[in-house]
Amino acid sequence: MVPPAAGADHDPAETVRADVSTGPPGRKEHRIRISEPLLGVEEETAVLAVLRSGRLTSGPRVEEFEQAFAAAHGFAHAVAVSSGTTALVTALRAHGIGPGDEVITTPLTFGATLNALLEVGAATRFADIDDDFLLDPAAVAAAITPRTRAIMPVHLYGLPADMPEITRLAERHGLTVIADAAQAHGALVAGQSVAAASTATFSMYGSKNITCGEGGVVTTPDARIADRLRLIRNHGMRNRYEHLMAGSNYRLTEMQAAIGSVQLGRLPEINRRRAAHAARLTTGLEGVPGLITPRQPADRLHVWHQYTVRLTDDARAGRDEVIEALDQAGVEARVFYPRLAFDHDCYRDHPRIARGDTPRAELISRQVLSLPVHPRLTDTDLDRVIDAVRRTLVSPGPEPHPKP
């Protein structure tokens, strides 16, 4: 069951909201946050049932969640793990990727993508992105070396990368594809689930389209890989104390799985609302000078994990100024991500990181700004976001925050 429309701030059914605070008392307009989960009494009931069952781990809820996740993603095999990061690590291990292997990925991503590659001992080579913020297949082709074993596209902001082209490239060069779909539950590319094209990893972290606090899922169309994923997740054991390979403990708890199953039931509604919110933002922001709204290529279904605009040099205000003006108007905007993945002191001169030539990613990372698009927003909230952006970038003399 999905609770009533977003912005139901006074909906008594939604008792498990992450944060009901509406800013300082006496202030008329509440703060519009960059992300808020859609949670209801069903999650509460599901967790309580687990607690009362006395079985908190390795029980039936994880299997139920996996089956529901697989069904929601085109009937690939789904293996639940403890986070989106351990999903990446488990997937890489299941495909036998480790020391001596090189993986090509995008520099515009969350740090987990790179950290997972470092954790399994693989080398990372970065290739440039396209105007939709995604790994550019032509740049990947140019980055392939004799040591390349895999390509790791990231379906950033909820928009799938060009999987048909990346798959063709991988087949031509005998490479594995593991997609980081942490932000893309339910997304489609070339008419198929992002779980159909290759092994893919998802996150159930608190800010993702669906969440169970912390959690992850690996999907794969390959039954043999699915078997390895299950073994690696559980110390390499099929039967108790019988180790078939070295593994670890990447298990999800029954409480998390129970929440995850309820969230999966909400996924269509969540993604529908996000798409409607994105459409309203795009219409409202049309014609703003120096602002490029995100597009949805014809063969892909965007699930709008983030609504990310680009601010070009002809914009009336710089990015920091826009963030500040939005903050004054009670709107939280955020940069995903302020630096490219390799651009941190701890990774500089790392022997297993090849920066590559990524001028477009460098330019775009200085321009991106994400605006609230989450499922709890009302049309009034979205219009406040639009007005605040327009006041800053269109009309002369941006106004400070509204008076109470």
Ligand SMILES: *Cc1c(COP(=O)(O)O)cnc(C)c1O
């Ligand atoms: C969130 C995220 C991850 C990591 O997921 P966790 O569940 O936080 O470990 C990996 N990659 C991307 C692109 C993400 O957005």
